[in-house]
Amino acid sequence: MSSVEKSDLLKIVGKKIQETRESKGFTQVDLAGKIIGEFDTTNVSRIESGRTNPTLYTLYRIAEALEVSLSELLNIEDCETEI
Amino acid sequence: MSSVEKSDLLKIVGKKIQETRESKGFTQVDLAGKIIGEFDTTNVSRIESGRTNPTLYTLYRIAEALEVSLSELLNIEDCETEI
DNA sequence: TCCACACTTGACATATTTGACAAGTCAAGG
DNA sequence: CCTTGACTTGTCAAATATGTCAAGTGTGGA
Numbered sequence: 001m002s003s004v005e006k007s008d009l010l011k012i013v014g015k016k017i018q019e020t021r022e023s024k025g026f027t028q029v030d031l032a033g034k035i036i037g038e039f040d041t042t043n044v045s046r047i048e049s050g051r052t053n054p055t056l057y058t059l060y061r062i063a064e065a066l067e068v069s070l071s072e073l074l075n076i077e078d079c080e081t082e083i
Numbered sequence: 084m085s086s087v088e089k090s091d092l093l094k095i096v097g098k099k100i101q102e103t104r105e106s107k108g109f110t111q112v113d114l115a116g117k118i119i120g121e122f123d124t125t126n127v128s129r130i131e132s133g134r135t136n137p138t139l140y141t142l143y144r145i146a147e148a149l150e151v152s153l154s155e156l157l158n159i160e161d162c163e164t165e166i
Numbered sequence: 167t168c169c170a171c172a173c174t175t176g177a178c179a180t181a182t183t184t185g186a187c188a189a190g191t192c193a194a195g196g
Numbered sequence: 197c198c199t200t201g202a203c204t205t206g207t208c209a210a211a212t213a214t215g216t217c218a219a220g221t222g223t224g225g226a
Contacts, residue, residue, distance in 0.1 A: 003119070003147060004143070006140045009139065009140060009143055010139065010140070013139060036086070053138045053139055053140050054138065054139050055136045055137065055138050055139075056092065056093065056096060056136055056137050056138070056139075056142060056157075057089045057092060057093070057136050059139060060087070060092050064086065069158070069160060070157045070158075070159065071154045071155075071157050071158040071159070071160065072154075074139075074153045074154050074157055075152070075153075075154040076153065076154070077152060077154065
């Protein structure tokens with residue numbers, strides 16, 4: 001509910017993606033390789049660092065590659081907003 | 084896990100947004116009005132019908148306006164994939 | 167019939183994501 | 197040193213999301 005700013009939202013979600021990826025022991029290269037369709041490590045990097053505002057479908061493909069649900073990946077309720 | 088196609092994903096999420104909006108008794112106009120920043124009913128319509136692939140921040144703003152979490156709004160696990 | 171409301175659809179300009187490639191940083195190891 | 201691996205950063209073209217306006221559809225009420 002906290003009405004997070006756009007740039008903070010992107011950073012929070014990016015960090016969540018990064019944490020999930022690392023917890024699975026994947027590198028960004030691994031992740032990009034597992035994603036459906038074409039996907040460059042460049043994009044992984046940009047999304048993880050919050051420099052880009054990914055689309056729903058992109059988030060979905062990342063969630064799939066990370067073997068978690070979209071819902072889990074975007075569960076930012078309990079996130080420390082320590083940006 | 085079912086590896087939904089892009090167009091189906093957009094329709095499923097769109098429908099979920101519509102259902103959530105209607106359950107709150109909002110019209111598309113109400114919703115657009117409650118969304119942070121500029122937002123047109125045109126966009127609500129396009130997103131609900133799955134004709135557009137919304138960005139993370141757009142989804143977040145919609146979730147806020149609907150008073151649900153992003154995670155809830157994108158919980159499509161239990162969705163009938165009856166497209 | 168006429169009007170208002172809710173929603174859809176088309177077109178358009180602008181901004182931005184995506185995808186692709188090249189180059190740069192930085193750390194660990196040979 | 198030098199190389200390799202992981203990641204970042206820049207640029208570019210193409211596709212598309214967003215924001216805006218205008219017009220169209222359908223429904224229900226006065």
